[in-house]
Amino acid sequence: GGGDGGSAVNDDGTTTITMSFTNNANTAPLVLGMQKGIFRKHGIDLKQMPPSNAAGSSLVPLLLNGQVQASVTDVTAVPAAVSKNIGVHVIASVAADYESPDSSIFATMVRADSDIRSFKDLEGRTVGVNSLTGFWALEVKEAVTKAGGDPAKVQMLAVDLPNQVATLQQGRVDAVSTLQPFVAQLQQAGYRSLGDPAAIALGPHSVGSTIMAAKSFTAENPDTMRTFLRAWEEAVVYANAHPDEVRVVIEQSTRTSADVVRKLPLPWYVSGVSRSSVEKFMDLMVRYGDLDASLPIDQVVWSEAAEADLSTPPPGISLAS
Amino acid sequence: MTHARTIVSPAPVTGRPLAAGPQRRVRTRHVPRRIEAALLPALTTVLLCGVWEVLARTVLPPEVRPISSALAWLGQNSTNAELWTAIGHTLSHWAVALSLALVAGTVLGVATGANGLVNSLLSGVFEFVRPIPAVVYLPLMLLLLGATAEVAISLAALSAFWPILFQVFYGVKSIDPIARDTARVFGLSRAQQLRYVAAPSILPFLATGVRIASTIALLASIVMELLGGVSGLGAVLARDSYNGLYDAMYGILVIAGCLGVILNLVFARLERRLLRWHPGYRPVSA
Amino acid sequence: MTKRYGAGDSAVEAIRDISLTVADGEFICIVGPSGAGKTTLLKCMCGLLKSTSGSIQLDGVEISGPPKRVACVFQDYGRSLMPWLTVERNVGLPLKNKVSSRAERDRRVRSALEQVGLDGFGRQYPWQLSGGMQQRVAIARALAYEPEILLLDEPFASVDAQTRADLEDLVLGVHATSGITMVLVTHDIDEAVYLADRVVVLSARPSTVIETLSVPLPRPRDQVTTKADRRFAELRTRVLTLIRRTGAVPVAVDSSLPERGTHDGAPMRSLQR
Amino acid sequence: MTKRYGAGDSAVEAIRDISLTVADGEFICIVGPSGAGKTTLLKCMCGLLKSTSGSIQLDGVEISGPPKRVACVFQDYGRSLMPWLTVERNVGLPLKNKVSSRAERDRRVRSALEQVGLDGFGRQYPWQLSGGMQQRVAIARALAYEPEILLLDEPFASVDAQTRADLEDLVLGVHATSGITMVLVTHDIDEAVYLADRVVVLSARPSTVIETLSVPLPRPRDQVTTKADRRFAELRTRVLTLIRRTGAVPVAVDSSLPERGTHDGAPMRSLQR
């Protein structure tokens, strides 16, 4: 157990922070930072809770009871929780969405022979998304609206990421909204992309993957949290600067084969919070009924969190024009 | 009275008189029987694996991996310490959960089976709690207890508790009234009635219950690890499925299945020893 | 006392108003037509069933459950033996509370099995024995228990004539040496007269005592002299005519399962006082 | 034929070399000490057990399973009735395949129950009946089945003298009118002589036929005249002395559960041919 919201100071003077996150491409800098001693250098003994399939709603209790101090989450979970008086907030980002010349991180895919040409054509069709609550469904709905369609006529279906390819292939769903490495797999198999719903819905470089913490913890341990964020920032910078090392970490921590990882477009790691991006997500949530009203940004994002710098992409990443 | 109807004819000379004294018999007969007993299930298993292999390679989508890929993955990872540690964690969760369920289920099963009042009192609460899956109230548990091994264990124990409770309940109901009367007349104490009359009557029911509960405890442990982020096979499964490692997913399913088979084997052995007297284990007559 | 099974329309009155006093050390035999209520009476006497009205007392104290000093041989001997225990352990089981020394227990078990002619079968299971042998195991269990009062429900029904005679003499011997009070239900009138101090003749259901006959034959008795006694033949004929008169086949009743009782989950047979 | 239970060290030889031919329509009674192997013999005859060596033939054809025209009354009557069926349905169950008309079935069931003195108990469950009544249900079931060969294993052990006499006469009557072949195991020597065309006396285990006695008493027989016949008394004494000679109490064997057999999952009691 992790105590009652307080962070434990160890014998060697470091402070233990337990985080819950799943090993995937996005969370590679956390692992890299641990491996390179970046967190330890800042006096943070970062520990990972074993990976789980649980959605944000199941992770929040762990923040509240102090078992973990930070948790990687879909950004929409935070306003949803805050609107129900649950004390969590966003303290940092993990990775930003971007489009490179040959691929994007997110994509909505259809079969090659499909008559669906645009998001508007999704009307009357079924789209598989990882989860009905959260940014997946929101982005598709907004992309349909922007394309001039009626999202109410699109049937959303929860299909977990690993099985989306099969359901699409078998015609159980007409389209799936997915991310890397599945996007690359589908493209290789000849599936067609309708575009990046995140970019369409939120504009370029939105941040959907964030780190959240309990408000009570940040209030009681602001120094620890600041130190942690500084360490995270350094880890992000290091990761962005060392794509090869990132690929090795991804390969090891996800146990994906080197072949797949080599072809993978790397995430654009971001440490600060993009408040505008959070607000856009809240707007979408309000528009599609997941939230009654937009919340003041200070209730959702820790006031001391730095603003994200989304202007200059890291050197290893080439942006689509 | 014309012709002979039923004839019981004398034995040919083969009928070797068998006196009370010990007679040695060669044991060789047992060996082939033993092999035969193992061979049959092995053959059907191979056959079913073959069916899976063919189906997975032909009609099923590529995400459903053929058994050969899953086995290959298992082969590659047979020395993977992480995997073995995960299996160890899962098994320890299973063991503790099953023991807890066994104790609680037996005690409450006997109490509810033997005492109508206790049964009526508890049944309302029991029946309300039972149909609610742990997935639903997981956040509450995590909030109260955290994502700890204890949570995985207690939820797994709860799931395994029900089958044992019911089996014991019905076992108590099946005690032969004449055997019960006998025990009472001969002045056996309550503890002795439990030990010598109730327990053996319940045992066949309990044995089935334990086999059901053992698997449920195993599954519940894995699911709790998967959802709650507790170390074990479930946590490995969570990561691998998020990253689309299908061979690994099916490999872990195979591990779960094999654990089930092995644990069942252990219990079946134990049961055969304990229930030698029982008609199900008595020799087949004629 | 009376005893009724069930309640309401479908109640079965097994025993109507029986009054019986058994003296210490006495040997009583109960005879009566099949279905009369002999087993019911015996079960009431050993405290397994509660009487519907009236009372059953042991030494002036009302019985509420099976008293310690009573042992019983059940009519359905097959089901009264535990299939999970060997013969030896079946016989030894009730001794655990009475005899603390293990050696003494083993001795008693061995001697009881010997007495009923089953030495050497101790390590078999009851279901490996013939019907008559199982019945003798049940008798051995009761003998090894050394109760003060022994109730036997048709204990020799499944054994052959010779074994039966041997067992009769065994019971007589035990009665003579240890002074156990014995109540024995039998269908064999010769047996009843041969064994008993008094023979109680029951009527068909609902049963009442038709007559209680004293048997003034001298003890010790033996199969040859006693049965050759003139009074033996007289008593035998007496009992026989009494039983004949009662009509062996019980009156039919038109009763089915009590629908009402089961409706709301109540036990189907509840006892009324 | 011979019959052994189990294999190896712990085998129990129940029947050693019995040869018996039963003529069509004959009435055979088998007597013998308890544990001799009478039940075993009967079970072999009705095809429930396979003989260890030798053969059992019906009309010259080797029996491999229970033949259609054979019915049986089991010694352990209590456990041979289905507790989940009412008396009526217990008796009627085997008729379903023989009699297609429902009305005829009902008639047969009713008449069989009447014959054994249980009319009016049809809608009760077996466990609501006394021991003797249960035994009579088992007899009624076999009678209603109207087999060509009827095997009865101590069918009157639990009924009172009067009912017993009635049932004996019932069986005699059925035998006379329908010509059923009957084989009856009993411990009552009077009964054996009274009923049988031939009485087969078995020795203690491993049992062999000591002697087969023809009973030349005229038919129809009745309780009074037949039993008063001089030859009746002679035969009775004859059988008695034969049985005495064999030693009623069987030889003890020191055998326990065959440990070996259970070890590798092999059946504990396997039959050897």
Place this chain on the structure above:
Amino acid sequence: MRLAVPTILPVLAVLAWWVTSAGSASPYYPALSEILITFRNTWLFDGVRSDIFPSVGRMVAGFGLGVSGGIALGVVLGRIRVLGRALNPAVQFGRALPGATLVPISVIIFGIGDLGKILVIGFIAMFPVLLNTIDAVRSVDPQLEEVCRVFRLTRFQRLTSVLLPASAPQIFAGMRVSLQLSFIMMVVTEIFASINGIGHVTLEAKQMFDMPGMWAGMLLLGILGIASNGLVLLLQRRVLRWHTGQTESN
């Protein structure tokens, strides 16, 4: 009076719940009154047709499939020992597969309709009944088997008149566990590829931190559980009348 006893503890529990939750500040432990309002809004009117019927329908179908399949297969595997031995590893393997992981596989194989869900529910619900049936038919009193053989009862009669009634107490023990598993699988199958259902609505409420909604779902599941268990008990009382009578005599 007898009817009152089972309600004592639940009534006490509800009272305690009402009192302790009345002024609760924790969003995870909302006031019972609030839960009841949500319950009424979610489940009592539109919810019956749109969510309760589909869910319960799938559950009943799956449960029925599982129980009948379990009994049928159990009789076959229990009686034909060779088959029982041969298929034992397959059975043990099958029941050790986590139900939750079967859902996506069934979506791939059977699609997103009701069929796949019903099959998964049935598959998981089958095993407790299956195991109990196998064990029960193997332990039928040998004496009764002999009766059947002597009176030449047909296979079907042996099944309906002897095997099933003799196994009934144990089958019912399995059925009650199967019923519970059906409920759980009903919810689990609605995690993925579902557009309606009790589990779907409840899990979505959970995802959206709508705690009264989640509690209302749990309340509904509990109520349905009590009701369905009552139905099974009613059936059991009919089928096992002889058994209760026999064992409760005295």
